[in-house]
Amino acid sequence: MLTSLCVMNFKAWRDSKEFRLAPLTVIFGANSAGKSSLGHLLLALKQTVLSPDRKRALHLGDDKSLIDLGTLAECLHNHDLKNPLQFALGWDFPGKMEFRDPLTPSRFAGDGLRLAATLQADAREQPSVRRIAYSLMLGKEPCLCIEYRRNENNKFEITSNEYKLVRTVGRGWPLDEPDKFYRISDQSRARFQNADFLSDFALSTEAALNSIHHLGPLRDHPKHIYSWSGETPESVGARGEFSVAAILAASSRGRMLNRGPKKRQARFDEFIAQWLKDLGIIHSFAVKPVSEGRKEYEVLVKTHHASSEVKITDVGFGVSQVLPALVQAFYCPRNSTVWMEQPEIHLHPQVQAELADVFISATQAREDGKERNVQLIVESHSEHFLNRLQRRVAEGEVKPDDVAIYFCRRSGGVAELEPLRLNVLGEIENWPENFFGDEMADISARTLAAMQRQINQRQESDVQ
Template sequence: MLTELRLQNFKAWKDTESMRLAPLTVIFGTNSSGKSSLGHLLLALKQTVLLTDRKRSLHLGDENSLIDLGTFEDCLYDHDLSRLMSFALSWKSRGDLVLKDILDPSAIFQGDELTLMAEIGASKTEQPETRRFTYTLHQQGHEELIASHGRRDGKPFLDCHPLRLVHAQGRNWGVEAPEKFYRFSDKTLSRYQNAHFLTDFVLEAEHLLENFYHLGPLRSPPKRVYPWSGDTPPDVGAEGELTIPALLAATQQGRKLNRGPKQKYQPFDTFIASWLKDLGIIHEFKVEPIAAGRKEYEVLIQAHGSAPWVKLTDVGFGVSQVLPALVQAFYAPSNSVLWMEQPEIHLHPRVQANLADAFISAIQAREDGENRNTQLIIESHSEHFLNRLQRRIAEGGVTPDEVAIYFVTRNRLGAHLEPLLLNEYGDIENWPDDFFGDDMEDITQRALAAARKRRAQKAQGADA
């Protein structure tokens, strides 16, 4: 689970400064303010991890990748190639990391949180290269071990402290340049007798980013028939195009979830159907093959108790748009990070509010008797979503520590990120100006217009 994020010189961001990420993080902001680019960088990092070419520092994308960010110059703040793009990720490891120096049994380093910081630069005549990356192992906020790898004065280096790396006898070759933005080459590690622990850092970074999933703001329209041959998709797809195959796969595999501690477990399809019903969007929901032995399925909806069953294409657009967000929130593997853009799109205000309850449940849900530890990062424009979230904090359904809320604006220096301070009563203590538009201005102008109209009507009555 990500705990902090910081970007420098990326897209609209000169510097986000340190951004605390909670199990449920919600980002509000004006259009084109830069909030989406926060998730876009994480997508670029994921597709770089998945890339077979270890020499490329950062895979910015093409028509076949998860995202296409253009050229490196396109991605730099002010398109200034003299700047270094920098990012830092902090996350909770899957368990306590215990690192030992094989040359000194008394030297043991233990931690439950990692930070990866990387700097990438380029010129017009060269590809982007990793200038430096640093891993820091933390235990309860204290730095336990730091390993830094990169280029210094044009030459590759590898430093580590307080553990001291010792050269292996007969292996006097130099350190190689970093691979991608986070890897040590095998040749570099083999140069030392006691550098094997560095692969643990790499594996933790890869696990984090491989389990990062993104759902975009534009979802695929509903279909009358969905093919499924028994495969298990990794997620619902960037546009939700794999939602029904994902739901069928999870159900066939016998996955059962509950909504939180001491709640009843349900099969995956029943679980999703119950949430659709509780959102207030339908009465019943099911997915069935069009005929026995066929690999084509149809999604059937009952709008209310006495209504006939109809296909997904024959009901309002909102069901097909919220279904990918709902399935993804519970389908992703445990310890996943999910970034969703405008999951409330096309939904009635009451359903937008209820969606906050579903996402609170997603961070509290259990599967196979274990906490799923899912993290949701939501981009939203919905004040109804926020109001419900504040209400649940006041009621004790979720704590302020489990929630982080940000407001993004744009000024002459680029994007600006403002954390909103939530107290135990659900109040935002530093409510920003013009957060959801100037409501008071509309109320004032409506009252003035009504007063003018009444005076005009009164004057007309007097003339008559």
């Protein structure tokens, strides 16, 4: 699970400052305030991990990648190539990482890792690594810090205050460029007698970034027929295009889920159908083969108890729009992080509120009796979603520490992120100005307009 993020000189973010990521993190803010670019950077980091090119420090994307950020200049704050791109990401381990120094009795153990990286444009205006810093965390404190950086002679060096790295005899060669933005190369590690643990740091980074899944704000239109030949998609896709395939794959493999401890278990398709019913969108939901032995399927729904069963294409747009968000929240593997953009699009205000219950449940759900430990990071514009979330905190359904809420705004062309303090009563103690628009100004203007209209009507009546 991701625990923290910091971004500097990326798009609108000059310096986001390090902010906490909770099991359920919600980011509000106006359009073009900079919310989405935080997720875009995480996707760029993930596609760099997936890239076969180890010498590319940061894969900014193309038409076949998760995201295409354009050129480095387009990514940098104010498009200034002199600015270094910096970011820091922290995450917890499902268990603990433990290792010992083979040359001394020293042992190290941590329950999380923090990676900080600095990249600078090279002569070809491509990203080049200037610094990689790892901190092995035990609780909130680092127990081992390692820094790999370019020195004043433009050569790489590695330093640590807690761990003495010893050179291999006869291998006094200079250290190599790192692999990507996070990995000290095998050749560089081989020049030390006791640097093998650095490969564990790199593997943990890959696991953390590979666990990120993204659902964008625009979703595919519903189809009359869906094809599925037995594959298991990694996720529902950025547009939710694999939602039905995910339902079929999870159900055929007998995945059993419940909404939390001591709640009833259900097969995946039944679990999703029950949530759709509880959201008040439909009465029943099913995915059925068109005919026996075929790989074509249709999604059939009933809007009311007494209504006929129809295809998903014949009902309101909201069902097909909320389905990917619902499926992704429970389909992703254990220990995943899901970044969702505007899951409330096309939904009635009441359903927007109910969606908060879905996401709270997703962070508490169990699969086959084990905690799923799923994290959701949600970009939203919905006041109804927030109101329900505050209510559930007040009712004790979710702990304040398990929720993080932020307000994103622009100030002088620079994005800023304000953490909102949520207390045990579900109250936001530092409500931002114009959080959901200037409601009081609208009420005041409406009242004044009504008064003026009454005055005008009386004056017209007196004249007559």
